[in-house]
Each structure stands twice: as structure tokens, then as C-alpha cells.
Amino acid sequence: MKMALSRKEADELKPQISGIVEKVLGFSDNSVVVAAIQCLQKDMDKGRIIEHLQPLMDKSAKKFVEELYTTVELSKTKKKSRKRKEDEVETAGTKKVRRFVEPDIPVALPAEPIAESPGMLTTQQIKNMMEHARKQIEQRKEQLKMMDPADIRAQAEAAKISNGSEQQALIESSMTKAEKAAELQRKIQEKLAARPGLLSAPPSTPEAMTSLIAKITGKVGAEESAPKPLILDDQGRTVDATGQLLNIPQRVPTLKANIRAKKREEFRQKMLEKPEEESSSEVKTFYDPRVPQEGPTRQKRQFKFYDKGRFVQIAQKIRTKTQLEKLQNEIAQAAKKTGIQQASKLALIAPKAVVESGQIPDLEWWDEYLIPQESSIDTSEEKYHGITNLIEHPTQMDPPGEKKEVTMGLFLTKKERKKLRRLNRREAMKDEQEKVRLGLAPAPEPKVKLSNLMRVLGNDAVQDPTKVEQHVRAQMAKRKREHEQANAARKLTTEQRKEKKMKKLKEDVSSGVHVAIYRVKSLRDPAKKFKIEANSNQLYMTGCVVLFKDINVVVVEGGPKAQRKFQRLMMIRMKWADEKKWKRDEGEESGPNSCQLIWEGQSKSKNFGPITVKQCLTELAAREFFKKHGVEHYWDLAHSTKILEE
Known part of the structure; x- marks a missing residue:
């Protein structure tokens, strides 16, 4: 079966074809829609269309073509039926009812044919009535034409002299009949057009026709045509001129919906009306119906909840x-x-x-x-006498080294992280597809690799394999180049890497500074002094190194992480006993070198600047150095522990 589509039909069917593609494949693909429309415009059969769409849709091509043909056939069937209905409407419109038109007398009839009903005139009856009126008017015209105007005036004067005012009015009316014939016909047509239900039954005699024309044109007695005056009695009821009560019929709804609505309204009014309660004469005397009265209402009990904890x-x-x-x-x-x-x-x-x-x-x-x-x-x-009302209540403050409560973060398993990443990527892909579908972004070109080039390109890959391979390799190189450029754009500069490393090493010491005091037996080895200074600077710690005979004090200040790393350096990494090159003086006691952590704790603020080395010759000089920084007790602690050991 072949069916060629025009450009207009293809534009109309494009949304439906796109919906079929999304239904079959599970996602929208603009390339499949364009290929299907081109195949239909070229008038291909089912087999050729399936073969053409096989590289793009694989096994789903046959199902897609079947649904595509069903949709196209249904669309063409609907279009043919719509065209047939329009032709029938046009044919029915041409067969209009011919109306009665006379060249001499203009006739005004309603624009639309009047529907026949038991209380209205049929089209044939109206035609007969108008034909009878026209014949009467023509007969009267012929009679007036046969008479001479001078004779008519002479007859009028004679009649006026002989018969008085009645004969004169009769002659004058006969003179104006010819002039008023056309006006009479026009009024009749206007009344019929404006009031199609004026006649309840067709006139059967000429006298009835004459009275009908007089009724239509308003040539009736004043007491018949003028509206009756509205007379009301003292109670507001309608009465006639003699004082008799008139029964004015009320309009009653005939439609079922209006009858049901009226019943609902009556029922609602009955429900709203409250029965009158018997009350005493005093209550009735002071009762005012305009003031709404509310009955006693019981106050609703509410729950009383206690605060948590x-x-x-x-x-x-x-x-x-x-x-x-x-x-x-x-x-x-x-x-x-x-x-x-x-x-x-x-x-x-x-x-x-x-x-x-x-x-x-x-x-x-x-x-x-x-x-x-x-x-x-x-x-x-x-x-x-020492007790007064002057009592000082100092402000309670938290200790400087108090740790804040740290809440553990939510750690996901490897499977949960993969699922979360998959869901996020799916949402991002849906947003991109929606933009492409709305025309806000261009459709991405298919991602072609050497492994899927036959499946994506299909017949094009067989026709010119060399050209296709070059295109695929160029696309692969372009993707790799874009990936490397994105990585290079995200790469930090040297200053940014340095700042990031510094930020990781620096710790917040606003709540308290961690302090550690080490006592070393000997610090003559310059390598060990260099390691102490270099590590403290790298960890952004402050403090001092005081050298005095066998009491060498190392004080460092910083965060808890830096203190742990520095303690590992002093107690584990540095081998204090291995000192072969630097031997003790002959006057000094022999023995292996050692390092001891004598105190660690917290202080409110830092007392030293960057790490410095101070050589002191006497104990007093060493104590004065610590006293200058306000921590002379550090030296007292180190000196006392040395004396106690000895």
C-alpha cells in the first residue's frame, strides 16, 4: 500500500509521529521523525521504509512502521469524512426556500426559514394570504385608475354639501387608499418578520384576512389596541375598572431542569424557615426580628500539650x-x-x-x-555587719577549650552513591531532551565510535567506509580534546594549590590553643634542630626552643591535628639515641639522648610568635625569657621535673 503525503499533511502529522517514536523507543528522537516523514513524502512502501529505518531503530522499526501506517490511514479517513460533511453542508445551503417576491411591491421576510409548529402559519399559508392581499390591492388600484381625479373631487364636494362630514371622510379615505397600499404591504411584512408566532390559526375568509391586516397594521379601535391600565387596590392586588380581582396567570416552567431547580429552591426555603416557638407575651412584645439571635454555644475543649523534655x-x-x-x-x-x-x-x-x-x-x-x-x-x-544586699553575680562563661558538639554526617554506601549519580544524570538528560523538543537547543549529533559505527550509520558506512572512518576518528579526537580542555580549565593554578594546602593545614584556634612542652636532653645536632623548625613552620605552629645544658625546652602551639603530627615527629620519627658524630663533653655525664613530653593542654590564646631558638647561659636568663612571654611556669615545670629525676 502506498500513500504520499504533502508538505502540509506532513506538518500536521509531525507531533503524532513524534509521539509514536517516543512510545516505541521510550525517548524522543528527531532524526527518526524526519526520516519517517521523508519516506512518506517519497511514497515508499512498508518494506522500503522498514529497511530505511532499520539502522536507526533496530528491531523496533517494524512495529513503528505498522503504527505509523495506522495513524496516517486514520488521519486520511478523518479528512475525507470532514470534506464530505462540508460538501453536504454546502449542498444543503444552496437549496434555499424560495420566498414570495413581487417586482412591484418590495417584500421583507425573515432571513432564516421559520420553523413550522402547531401555533404558527406554514409557508404555503403565508403565500396564500399574501396573494389574496395583493389581489385586493390590485383591484382597488384599477378602480381608482378608471376614475378621473376631477370627478373624484367633485363627488367629494357634492357629498360634503349633501351628506355632511361622514360622506367627506369616506371620499378622502378612498383617495388615499392607492397611496397607502405599498405602506400597508410593507408594514404587514415587517410585522410577520418581527413576530413569526403572531397567528395561532390561518384565516379562512376574506373578512378574517381584513381583520388580521387591521390588527397587524394597528388599524383597530383605541380600546382594542391600547394596553389596559394597571389598577391596584389598597392591598396591592390587580383589579379591573369595576373593582373585580383579576387572576394573572403565572409562568410555570416546562423544562425538567427548571422544574427540579424550582423544587430545590422551595425545599431550601422550607428548611430555612424556623417554626415559631411559643413564648410569653413579654418576649413577643420586645422581640425584634431584624436582630439575629444566636443560641448558647458550648466552648470547645482543647488539648493542653506539655513542652518537650x-x-x-x-x-x-x-x-x-x-x-x-x-x-x-x-x-x-x-x-x-x-x-x-x-x-x-x-x-x-x-x-x-x-x-x-x-x-x-x-x-x-x-x-x-x-x-x-x-x-x-x-x-x-x-x-x-559584713552581710549586705550588695551581691555580685558574675556572668557565667564557657571554658575556652570546651569542645562543641559535632554531628556525624550522612555517609552513603557505594551502591547508594552509584544510584544517586544515575538518578541525577537521568534528570539532566531529561532536561536536555525537553529543551531539544521545545526547540530551545539544537539536537546533539549521534555519538559514533568504531565499535558502533555500523549500527549508527547503516548503509552510509557501507557506501564509503574510508570517509566514514575518517569522520568517526575526527569525532573521537574532538571529544578527547574537549575532555582535556575541560580538565585543564578546572585545574588549579600554583597560587590556588598553595592556598588550598595552607587552608587545610591551618586550624581554627579561636575556641582554644593546644600547647605541648617537650624536654630534650641534648640538642647539639643541627639536623634535629632544623627538623623541629621546619616541621613547626610547615604545620603553621608557633612556639620556641630554649637551649640550656641538659634542659632543652621545646614549646609548640597550634591545633590538635598539627600537635598529633609534631608529637609523632618528636617521639617516634626522630632517633634521639643515635648520635655518633656529636659526642658529649668530657665533663658531662655520659648516656643516651632522649626526649620527653612533660605537659600538654590548652590555653586561651597564643603566647609566642613563629618558632625561634634561644640560647641561655643561666637558669635566670631562661626563666626571664619565658616570663617576658607570660609563661614562666613552663620553665619551672621543666626544671623541677629534671631535678626530681636526678
Whole structure:
């Protein structure tokens, strides 16, 4: 079966073909849509189309072509039926009802044919009626033409003299009949056109026709044509001139929908109306229907929720109070056994009453043991002269080295990371396909490699394999070049790498500085001094190296990570005992060199700058150096540990 498509038909079918491609392949491919439209325009059969689309769609080509042909046939069938309906409408429009038209008298009829109904005139009846009226008018014209105008005027004067005013009016009316015939015919047609349901039954006699024409043209008595006056009585009801009550028929809905709507409205009104309650005369006297009254409403109960952790805090306070009481009893028992009376007062240090935060008590807990429980506070007595109401409450501050709570991050497994990456790539691909489908971005060219070149290119690869291979290799080289350029663009410069490394090594010491003090027996080896200085500078640490006989003190300040690395250098990496080249003086004691960590802790801020080496000849000079930096206790600690060891 062959079916050629025009350009207009192809544009109309393009969205449907694109939907078929997405249904068969699972995704939209513009190249398949263009190839299918070209095959249909070239009037190919099914076999040739399948063969042409085989390289692009593989096994799905046959299914796609079947659905494509079904869609095209359905579209052509709909178009033919639509054209046939339009032809029928045009044919029906040409067969219009011929209306009655006379060349002498213009006739105005409704633009559309009037639908026949039991209460209206048929088209044939209207034609007969108009033909009868036309004949009457023509007869009257012939009678007037046969008479001479002078004779008519003479007859009118004679009639006026003889018969008075009645004969004169009759003659004048006969003179104007010829002139008013056309106007009469025009009014009849206008009334019929404006009011097609005016006649309930066709006229059967000429007298009925004459009365109908008079009724249409308004030539009726004043009492018949003029509207009746509206007369109302004192109660607002409609009455006639004699005072009798008139029954005006109300319009009743005939459609089912209007009847149901009216019933619903009546039911709603009944539901809204409340039965009148029997009440006393006083209530009826002072009742005002304009004021809405609301009945007594019961206040809705609501849940009262406690704050989260309230009962946990109460339980914690009870446990703390019980623990303090137990501790006080133990201290009191121990004081009685030892015989120390003052030690029993230590059990009263803890507060006995729970005081809320922000509340200032009348008596502080450290003053309770001074005041007897039976007496009240009276500062006027001499024994309480040191107690005043001037109590200083210092601001509570956290210690500088307190660690902050660190929450563990969410670590995904390898399978979960792969799945997350796959979902993100799928979303990005969907966005790109949507842009291509909307025409916001060009369609990417197919990714061709040597392994899939036959499947992608198909017949083109067989016709000119050398040219195709060159094209594929050029495309592969282009992809590799773009990949390398993207990597080079992301690569950090030398300054950026240095800054990144520095940022990793520098640590935040705002909450506290970690300090470590080492005591080395001998630091004569310049290599070991160089290692200490170089590593401390590389780790961005501060401190000093003080040299004095057998007491060589190394103080370093920095973050916890840097301290761990420096401690590994001093205690493990550096071999202090292997010193063959640098021997001790003859006066000094022999023995292997060693390094000892004598103290590590935290301080509020740094006390030293970049690492420096200081040679001191006396103990006083060494202590003065540390005192200048405000940490003379570092030297005292190192010197005392040396003396204790000896």
C-alpha cells in the first residue's frame, strides 16, 4: 500500500509521529521523525521504509512502521469524512426556500426559514394570504385608475354639501387608499418578520384576512389596541375598572431542569424557615426580628500539650537532689569518724532548694550555715555587719577549650552513591531532551565510535567506509580534546594549590590553643634542630626552643591535628639515641639522648610568635625569657621535673 503525503499533511502529522517514536523507543528522537516523514513524502512502501529505518531503530522499526501506517490511514479517513460533511453542508445551503417576491411591491421576510409548529402559519399559508392581499390591492388600484381625479373631487364636494362630514371622510379615505397600499404591504411584512408566532390559526375568509391586516397594521379601535391600565387596590392586588380581582396567570416552567431547580429552591426555603416557638407575651412584645439571635454555644475543649523534655528535666532535678543528699550524708559520717568538726560544714555547701534560672534568692547558699535556722535575717545586728544586699553575680562563661558538639554526617554506601549519580544524570538528560523538543537547543549529533559505527550509520558506512572512518576518528579526537580542555580549565593554578594546602593545614584556634612542652636532653645536632623548625613552620605552629645544658625546652602551639603530627615527629620519627658524630663533653655525664613530653593542654590564646631558638647561659636568663612571654611556669615545670629525676 502506498500513500504520499504533502508538505502540509506532513506538518500536521509531525507531533503524532513524534509521539509514536517516543512510545516505541521510550525517548524522543528527531532524526527518526524526519526520516519517517521523508519516506512518506517519497511514497515508499512498508518494506522500503522498514529497511530505511532499520539502522536507526533496530528491531523496533517494524512495529513503528505498522503504527505509523495506522495513524496516517486514520488521519486520511478523518479528512475525507470532514470534506464530505462540508460538501453536504454546502449542498444543503444552496437549496434555499424560495420566498414570495413581487417586482412591484418590495417584500421583507425573515432571513432564516421559520420553523413550522402547531401555533404558527406554514409557508404555503403565508403565500396564500399574501396573494389574496395583493389581489385586493390590485383591484382597488384599477378602480381608482378608471376614475378621473376631477370627478373624484367633485363627488367629494357634492357629498360634503349633501351628506355632511361622514360622506367627506369616506371620499378622502378612498383617495388615499392607492397611496397607502405599498405602506400597508410593507408594514404587514415587517410585522410577520418581527413576530413569526403572531397567528395561532390561518384565516379562512376574506373578512378574517381584513381583520388580521387591521390588527397587524394597528388599524383597530383605541380600546382594542391600547394596553389596559394597571389598577391596584389598597392591598396591592390587580383589579379591573369595576373593582373585580383579576387572576394573572403565572409562568410555570416546562423544562425538567427548571422544574427540579424550582423544587430545590422551595425545599431550601422550607428548611430555612424556623417554626415559631411559643413564648410569653413579654418576649413577643420586645422581640425584634431584624436582630439575629444566636443560641448558647458550648466552648470547645482543647488539648493542653506539655513542652518537650519538661518531665525529663523534673526527673533530672529529683535525681540530682537525691544524689546531693546522699553525698552530704557520706561527708557528715566521715567527718564524725575523723573528729574534724569543721569538715561537717562542707556537707552544707550544696543548695537545698531548687532555684530557677534568673531568680535571685533572699539568702545565698554559701551564707546559710552562718544564719541559724530559727532566726530571720537582720543586718542591723553587729554579728552580721559584713552581710549586705550588695551581691555580685558574675556572668557565667564557657571554658575556652570546651569542645562543641559535632554531628556525624550522612555517609552513603557505594551502591547508594552509584544510584544517586544515575538518578541525577537521568534528570539532566531529561532536561536536555525537553529543551531539544521545545526547540530551545539544537539536537546533539549521534555519538559514533568504531565499535558502533555500523549500527549508527547503516548503509552510509557501507557506501564509503574510508570517509566514514575518517569522520568517526575526527569525532573521537574532538571529544578527547574537549575532555582535556575541560580538565585543564578546572585545574588549579600554583597560587590556588598553595592556598588550598595552607587552608587545610591551618586550624581554627579561636575556641582554644593546644600547647605541648617537650624536654630534650641534648640538642647539639643541627639536623634535629632544623627538623623541629621546619616541621613547626610547615604545620603553621608557633612556639620556641630554649637551649640550656641538659634542659632543652621545646614549646609548640597550634591545633590538635598539627600537635598529633609534631608529637609523632618528636617521639617516634626522630632517633634521639643515635648520635655518633656529636659526642658529649668530657665533663658531662655520659648516656643516651632522649626526649620527653612533660605537659600538654590548652590555653586561651597564643603566647609566642613563629618558632625561634634561644640560647641561655643561666637558669635566670631562661626563666626571664619565658616570663617576658607570660609563661614562666613552663620553665619551672621543666626544671623541677629534671631535678626530681636526678
